[in-house]
Amino acid sequence: MSLALLLATELAVDVEAGHETYGLSAPGRFVPTVTALGVEHVPLPSLTRSWDPRRDLRGVRELVQALRRLRPDVLHTHNPKTGVIGRVAGRLLGVPVVVNTCHGLWASPSDRLRRRLPVYTAEVVASWFSHAELFQNATDRQTLTPWLRAGRSEVVGNGTDLVRFRHSPDERRRLRAELGVADDTVVVGGVGRMVAEKGIREFLATADRLTAAHGDDVAFVWVGPDDPDKPDAWAVAGTGVRFLGERSDMPAVYSALDVFVLPSYREGFSRSAMEAAACRTAMVLSDIRGCREVGVDGTHLLLSPPGDADALTDRVGRLVADADLRTRLARAAEQRAHAEFDQRRIAARSLTTYADVARRRGLGWTEVRP
Template structure:
């Protein structure tokens, strides 16, 4: 899923730059989408998205075998789990260069000491096998420094989206209105949108309670796949209760330009993020964003200018911030325009691609090429 959704355009750009690109991941429905992009794929049968210790132990040797067979010049991993397993596997397979992208460290100051020790310990150990660590925000940069990773191996990459696709000028008003009718939003109703996997750490407890408190003042719409195999998945009973309070669940969608355009306000109540793509997409389409005051979200939202930042888990603050925007169309427009300007200045995916290609070329300049560049 991540190779297509999160990395698809980057993989296409790497191929266009002359690299042979091979995706290595768990088998799944998104393999066909990768093929449509012209990206080869090698499945790792023991790989799973969910935490599965016994299968994870088998995935390491399988990755080593895959990398030995492919003989890539570079293995580029993406955390959490592929980065933990992929970095040492690449080195043990004799891969000359290993790059890892940190999509947010999966531990926060409020987490238990045990969780933080495990997460940071695994990252410290895996980082010993990489040449370069690409980071999405400066707060993770500070953490990696504390974990003992040398500055010359750390690069702040940021994150980006396709601003030519997520452009207000490309919005079709007819599709926007059709979606709003599909969601049961009457003319004049404010639509509050949420995009994210249906796991509790995305803040759905707060979102569901916010929807209950807002009542008929707004239509709350949730877009994202259910992930019943993931730890902390939102259960069916909770979704049914939220639906009874008026929340609309749309499942997984791919027409995200139309989806964001049909929202009036975007909400991200997540407990942990790297550099949230959905919030960047909403900003690029000139939608104000209400998000939690955590790393990653702070890089997207300027409080009081493009949206609001609220404390994690604070339902009252979340509801109040959203209600203020529901009741103030002028502010929604002003903050939305400011969000688009910020997106144009900060969220261009072409910059991320250029930095990554620069890292690849620098590494390859120190050793002759072998066969392929592999993204794991």
């Protein structure tokens, strides 16, 4: 799923630059999206998102076999589990360039030690096996800096496809007609997996309270997949929130929303928020690292403390009641997105990193730029 939803632009840039590109992940329904980019998908059936010792051991064997067969010049790892396993396996197998992107630590300095210790330890130890560490936000890099090798890490930010994600009045009308909502109904939406860490509980509580206060003048929707691997997956049936499932027309979804809400507990650098911003949608985001980087509170968006349904209801309620505020924030966020969040720039930075590592290590190839 991550290859298609998070890394499609980066993979496309690799292919366009003329590189033989492989995507290694668990198989699934998103594979055709990846192969359509010109990427050869290598299935690793046991290397799924959730942690399971026996299955993960099989996943390690599958990864080792794949790397021995492919003999890549560059291995770029992503996501917590595959990032840890991939960096260690790649370095031990002699892959010339091993790079990792941290999309967000699964612990923050405010968490208890018993949560922070295993997360930080795994990331730091794995970083010793890579040649370069790329971070999407400065807070995560700062957290690990005391244990990272000097000169081997940098903050690259994050981005989205600014050609695809643009506000469309026509798509707004089409999707709102599909949903059966009136032109003057304020549509509030969340996007993401239906799990507690995405703030689904707070979103549902906010929806209940504001629907009771505003009636048919407001409608709430949630877009995204179930996550059967997560024990805290939530169902929204009977809550008054319309669950739209996965959608392939996400630019239309953002265009149709009046307010985008991301009450997540942790983010690396929220892609969905950048997409919403690019589509000129007013936003309420959690006041956490990975969301604060998207914009300034009160200028581009509103921030709300994570896990606080009362605060979330207050922020969303302000936007529901104030059309002028929605318009001002949405336009400012759109301008910031087009100035700062170009995914192709981030992808090009990855290619530059590969070349820099190759040059530093004295490899025979150093030009892997787009």
